[in-house]
Amino acid sequence: MRDFYLMVDCNNFYASCERVFAPRLDGRPVVVLSNNDGCVIARSNEAKALGVAMGEPAYKREDFFAKNGVHVFSSNYALYGDMSARVMQILGRFADETEVYSIDECFLLLRGLSTSSLLRTAREIRRTVRQWTGIPVCVGIARTKTLAKIANRLAKKNGGDGVCLLEGEEDIDAVLQGLETGDIWGIGRKNAQRLSACGVHTALDLKGQDDDWVRRHLTVTGLRTVLELRQIPCIALEDTPPPARSLVCSRSFGTRIQNLASLEEAVSAYVQRAGEKLRRKGLVAAAVQVFLETNRFQPGPQYAGSRCRALPAPTASTLDLHGPALEILRDIHRPGYKYQKAGVILLDLSPASGRQLSFLEPHGEEKTRRDALMRVMDRINTVQGRGTLTLAASGLGKKEWHMRQERRSPCYTTSWTELPVAR
Secondary structure (H helix, E strand, C coil), rough: EEEEEEEEEEECHHHHHHEEEEEECCCEEEEECCCCEEEEEEEEEEEEHHCCCCEEEEHHHHHHHCCCCCCEEEEEEEHHHHHHHHHHHHHHCCCCEEEEECCCCCEEEEEEEEEEHHHHHHHHHHHHHHHHCCCEEEEECCCHHHHHHHHHHHHHCCCCCCCCCCCCCHHHHHHHHEEEHHHHCCCHHHHHHHHHCCCCCCCHHCCCHHHHHHHHHHHHHHHHHHHHHHCCCCCCCCCCCCCCCCCEEEEEEEECCCCHHHHHHHHHHHHHHHHHHHHHHEEEEEEEEEEEEEECCCCCCCEEEEEEEEEEEEEEHHHHHHHHHHHHHHHCCCCCCEEEEEEEEEEECCCCCCCCCCCCCCCHHHHHHHHHHHHHHHHHHHHHHHCCCCCHHHCCCCCCCCCCCCCCCCCCCCCCCCCCCCC
């Protein structure tokens, strides 16, 4: 009995989240659109079977969607993030060692289980996640993370019970023979092109190369991947993500904006959101950057501006971040352009606790009041829904700079005002 990695991947995650609260959509084609209802970013199996491609502009397929009964949703990241957290919490019940790899993927490390126990656990994971959240998942099992990713790919395609174990050398080689190098986790398109030029086309071709050859063409990082194809674990779980060095909050506008007042409202809203994220992570920022840009894909004059400013002292207070951000915006704004996007980037992040205080930052009672105000704002917005308590500078009501989300489903799990009603 040896250690095995499980790669658990939610099937068509965004589309599956929409179906959880609309079970009438089971068996029907579903697609989810990107910000501002732009392109297709998620598809149910039924939508894939109709030939709907990832990245397709939605406006070009409106007639097709209507004709074929495709249900179209705006992206609802609050719902998807909450459903992801629920899935990951369940997976943590099955293993002490886990790595949340993305919003819909998680690695688990199980030690000392027999093959039958591994398969039984994988099937129990699928059953539990589906029963408790409504989200279908597939499970790939192998001795290494790289092979577990490949096994998960097979679990989705084979039409079986959604579980695939890759263990025997002959079975693994048969799978690798049919896998292009570009489909190997960590190789990428550019490396695949380089390998193809050298006559290495499949994962099995790559597995059989000499270590020195691999290191020369793919560096030591690529060698780790090749060793993993040989069932030699080289890529450990990252149970603690590396500390973030920056935090971004940006959006494309629902319509192109010219006037500075609307841009100030948008940046004010982005600063508040960035501050919320910063405090939730227990971090402070030492610098703030604001950027502004037109749509380079549209005809007309183009402009992009960006500027960074160091803060007097590291902070997580929205009030301390807001003033410098608006000053930067006014500096980089140029009249006469139709702006498509703006954003706020918080830089030089560090833990809020254990840092050395600066003479330039608020102390004593003033600092206590500011910290308490931020806690109250965060608490109210958590309980009553995001945006309940905001900076006045971000404006009230529907704004032209707000993202288009004409087909967004309710935030069933994160907003008291949008809870599903039982009848």
